Amino acid sequence: MARRVVWSPEALSDVEEIASYISRDSPRFAKSVVSKILSAAEGLARLPNRGRTVPETADPSIREIFVYSYRLIYRVGEKEITVAAVIHGRRLLDAEKGRLLDEG
Numbered sequence: 785m786a787r788r789v790v791w792s793p794e795a796l797s798d799v800e801e802i803a804s805y806i807s808r809d810s811p812r813f814a815k816s817v818v819s820k821i822l823s824a825a826e827g828l829a830r831l832p833n834r835g836r837t838v839p840e841t842a843d844p845s846i847r848e849i850f851v852y853s854y855r856l857i858y859r860v861g862e863k864e865i866t867v868a869a870v871i872h873g874r875r876l877l878d879a880e881k882g883r884l885l886d887e888g
Contacts, residue, residue: 786829789865790866792867795869802817824851825858828858828865829865833860845859855869857871
């Protein structure tokens, strides 16, 4: 059974910031990256556990997949998947984003 995918306001803001940053050099590539992120998130509805457990947490319900060089971090719930953050792959999950995951 497919689960519903929902986006936290913070994750949506992350995607907007990514698009804005990339579009300074290439609006076309920015659109491609955003499209790929959105598509990857929607795919979680069918395969929610395909991502790895986020290394900064010990919670197996908090997982991530990589889209280009970005970490799409999400929480797996019984009925829905919550996309909590989209951060660059070289960055660690900061305290604020981690708190969002704890609120799930």
